[in-house]
Amino acid sequence: MSCEPVIDVRGLTKSFGDKTVVDHFDLKVPRGSIYGFLGPNGSGKTTTIRMVCGLLKPDEGEGTCLGYDVLHESVKIKSNVGYMTQRFSLYEDLSIRENLEFFSRLYGLDNMRRRVNDAIASLGLEGRARQLAGSLSGGWKQRLALAACMIHEPQLLLLDEPTAGVDPKARRDFWDTIRAYAREGVTTLVSTHYMDEAVQCDRIAYIAYGKKLLDAPTAEIPARLGLHAFKIDNGDLEKLSAALKGAPGVEILARFGASIHVCGKDREKLAAAVGRIRGEPGVRVTEIEAGLEEAFIYLMTESDDNFSVEESAA
Amino acid sequence: MISFSRIAAVFIKELVQMRRDRPTFAIMIMVPVMQLALFGFAINTDPRHLPAAVELRDDGPLTRSFLSSLKQSTYVDIIDIVHSDAEGEELLRSGKVNFLIVIPENFETEFVRGQKPEILIAADASDPVAAGGVVGAIGEIARRAFAPELDRLPAKLRGGAPPYNVVIHRQYNPEGVTAFNIVPGLLGVILTMTMTMITSIALTRERERGTYEALLSTPVRPLEIMIGKTTPYIIVGAIQTSIILLAARYVFHIPFTGDPAAFLLVISVFILTNLMLGYLISTVAKTQMQAMQMTFFIFLPSILLSGFMFPFRAMPSWARAIGEAIPNTHFLRMVREIMLKGAGLPDIIGDLGPLLLILLVLAGIALMRFQRTLD
Ligand SMILES: Nc1ncnc2c1ncn2[C@@H]1O[C@H](COP(=O)(O)OP(=O)(O)OP(=O)(O)O)[C@@H](O)[C@H]1O
Numbered sequence: 001m002s003c004e005p006v007i008d009v010r011g012l013t014k015s016f017g018d019k020t021v022v023d024h025f026d027l028k029v030p031r032g033s034i035y036g037f038l039g040p041n042g043s044g045k046t047t048t049i050r051m052v053c054g055l056l057k058p059d060e061g062e063g064t065c066l067g068y069d070v071l072h073e074s075v076k077i078k079s080n081v082g083y084m085t086q087r088f089s090l091y092e093d094l095s096i097r098e099n100l101e102f103f104s105r106l107y108g109l110d111n112m113r114r115r116v117n118d119a120i121a122s123l124g125l126e127g128r129a130r131q132l133a134g135s136l137s138g139g140w141k142q143r144l145a146l147a148a149c150m151i152h153e154p155q156l157l158l159l160d161e162p163t164a165g166v167d168p169k170a171r172r173d174f175w176d177t178i179r180a181y182a183r184e185g186v187t188t189l190v191s192t193h194y195m196d197e198a199v200q201c202d203r204i205a206y207i208a209y210g211k212k213l214l215d216a217p218t219a220e221i222p223a224r225l226g227l228h229a230f231k232i233d234n235g236d237l238e239k240l241s242a243a244l245k246g247a248p249g250v251e252i253l254a255r256f257g258a259s260i261h262v263c264g265k266d267r268e269k270l271a272a273a274v275g276r277i278r279g280e281p282g283v284r285v286t287e288i289e290a291g292l293e294e295a296f297i298y299l300m301t302e303s304d305d306n307f308s309v310e311e312s313a314a
Numbered sequence: 315m316i317s318f319s320r321i322a323a324v325f326i327k328e329l330v331q332m333r334r335d336r337p338t339f340a341i342m343i344m345v346p347v348m349q350l351a352l353f354g355f356a357i358n359t360d361p362r363h364l365p366a367a368v369e370l371r372d373d374g375p376l377t378r379s380f381l382s383s384l385k386q387s388t389y390v391d392i393i394d395i396v397h398s399d400a401e402g403e404e405l406l407r408s409g410k411v412n413f414l415i416v417i418p419e420n421f422e423t424e425f426v427r428g429q430k431p432e433i434l435i436a437a438d439a440s441d442p443v444a445a446g447g448v449v450g451a452i453g454e455i456a457r458r459a460f461a462p463e464l465d466r467l468p469a470k471l472r473g474g475a476p477p478y479n480v481v482i483h484r485q486y487n488p489e490g491v492t493a494f495n496i497v498p499g500l501l502g503v504i505l506t507m508t509m510t511m512i513t514s515i516a517l518t519r520e521r522e523r524g525t526y527e528a529l530l531s532t533p534v535r536p537l538e539i540m541i542g543k544t545t546p547y548i549i550v551g552a553i554q555t556s557i558i559l560l561a562a563r564y565v566f567h568i569p570f571t572g573d574p575a576a577f578l579l580v581i582s583v584f585i586l587t588n589l590m591l592g593y594l595i596s597t598v599a600k601t602q603m604q605a606m607q608m609t610f611f612i613f614l615p616s617i618l619l620s621g622f623m624f625p626f627r628a629m630p631s632w633a634r635a636i637g638e639a640i641p642n643t644h645f646l647r648m649v650r651e652i653m654l655k656g657a658g659l660p661d662i663i664g665d666l667g668p669l670l671l672i673l674l675v676l677a678g679i680a681l682m683r684f685q686r687t688l689d
């Protein structure tokens with residue numbers, strides 16, 4: 001029972017009009033894992049999450065979530081899932097406490113008062129419980145929404161960009177919480193655009209144009225893509241960028257703080273390209289291991305011909 | 315499987331939101347007050363000096379006494395005396411006069427012979443309020459006019475019924491809707507408008523604000539949302555009803571003659587029906603703007619075809635057929651029966667049944683239309 005995946009969906013497909021937004025999407029999320037869900041804007045992440053928790057009816061596909069059929073048992077799924085929407089969806093004209101109480105009642109929870117008090121305390125909002133949710137800052141709204149979707153202690157958290165606009169300290173706290181939950185066996189599927197969050201996931205599924213391009217343990221992703229990378233620092237970075245851009249073998253070129261990273265799959269060509277600028281005054285070139293961030297920049301630039309990537313990742 | 319806790323959750327949330335949304339709440343209370351004030355001033359319930367014409371087919375002391383009594387009453391101003399039917403009809407039809415008073419041939423002789431001649435009052439009842447005052451007062455005017463004459467009559471004609479008949483012909487509005495009818499009618503119209511409007515945005519607002527997604531991601535059921543979202547507005551409807559009833563009683567002096575329990579039942583069913591109608595709209599409307607437009611689309615026939623504006627029996631049959639499907643039609647009939655004619659529950663079953671049916675159909679369709687998903 002415990003080795004059975006918490007989410008196990010196959011071939012999920014959803015079209016709006018004649019546009020296929022999610023295209024035969026498969027996903028298996030094991031219990032207690034933190035599963036990252038990445039992809040460029042508009043790639044279908046939100047749509048997929050909504051289908052998993054029964055908020056959208058898939059045009060095609062089947063599967064289970066928490067052992068319940070995603071097509072027919074959405075009420076049971078909803079009772080046991082904490083879904084945090086991408087757009088703030090609590091009531092702006094209710095206070096913090098009233099929002100939390102509303103959701104506690106909807107889940108039919110006992111000890112409502114205690115749970116709500118605990119949630120407010122863990123948010124550190126004791127003094128502001130009567131403040132209207134609409135008057136909170138963006139980051140605080142996110143944190144309140146997260147608290148609201150966890151109030152019924154769900155077995156599965158579906159978090160759609162939960163930390164967008166949240167400050168670094170609060171994001172750290174948030175991830176500490178998620179990991180603590182994971183240790184207790186709570187499963188999390190979280191979509192994000194932040195690389196520092198992606199690295200904290202056990203596994204990552206990457207989607208583009210509605211198709212899953214990659215699904216692998218986080219640590220293995222750069223290697224799976226077969227990327228080679230060089231780091232260039234010192235020197236006139238603007239001029240160097242211009243020289244390297246479009247050079248054969250340089251598939252991506254990205255600024256990382258005070259250095260440039262160039263990556264490509266063909267190490268020979270890439271080495272040749274950077275070799276040409278090695279002589280420039282003050283320039284330092286070092287070969288590095290391609291990281292997750294390079295991997296995703298690569299994926300996002302390559303999303304157009306996604307099938308080739310899918311094969312190499314399989 | 316219906317959970318009281320979840321209904322309570324939605325109910326409490328709606329109450330809090332309603333309390334916070336002061337402007338809307340104020341409008342809900344102000345609408346009946348303003349409508350009543352407007353109608354109250356517009357409807358002069360005791361109009362005087364209305365133009366009248368007299369068609370004289372006979373003349374004599376009795377006739378003159380009656381006419382001077384009419385003038386003294388100040389209800390009418392006699393602006394013309396005619397001697398033929400055609401002339402009189404024309405004056406009435408063209409709207410130059412509100413009343414045509416016909417003194418028949420041989421009135422004087424028949425009067426003293428005890429043959430009960432008829433004084434005909436033809437009233438233009440297309441302005442029912444205007445007609446109402448005179449029609450109500452005419453019996454008394456005639457009695458006063460003829461009182462001195464009666465004393466001179468032979469004893470056998472005194473006492474008992476008066477030796478004449480006043481016949482009133484209401485023209486252009488045979489039902490003779492009066493101010494008494496309008497205030498109970500306002501109750502139906504105000505409830506239709508405000509109750510439908512307030513729930514028509516119940517779901518639409520959640521959809522527009524994005525809260526619908528969070529709401530739907532919980533295990534709450536469509537019926538629970540429906541009950542939780544509509545019941546708070548029953549309270550609002552009750553407040554409105556109280557305002558109108560108090561005004562009817564103390565401002566317009568309309569007697570409440572029927573069974574209060576029957577009234578309570580009718581008003582509850584009617585409020586629920588309108589809430590359901592609004593709720594149904596909110597399952598269809600994409601935006602609050604659309605919801606408002608649909609509400610007005612429904613509101614117009616509720617005024618025009620329900621018998622509020624035009625007498626129901628005078629409408630063409632197709633309009634009556636539509637009217638039968640409008641909740642307000644049945645409500646108006648029942649409320650007029652109860653308030654004005656002293657009816658009880660058994661008298662109104664014929665309209666309560668159809669109203670209940672409409673309520674169930676609306677609730678059923680609303681539940682069927684309710685989307686549990688965001689598609
Ligand atoms: N209800 C809808 N009707 C029509 N099109 C929709 C609807 N919902 C989503 N889409 C379209 O589906 C595509 C995928 O949207 P989705 O919100 O799933 O992307 P996403 O990966 O979550 O993007 P983001 O990172 O910006 O949140 C987009 O092109 C969007 O315009």
Ligand SMILES: [Mg+2]
Nearest residue numbers: 045046086160
């Ligand atoms: Mg999204």
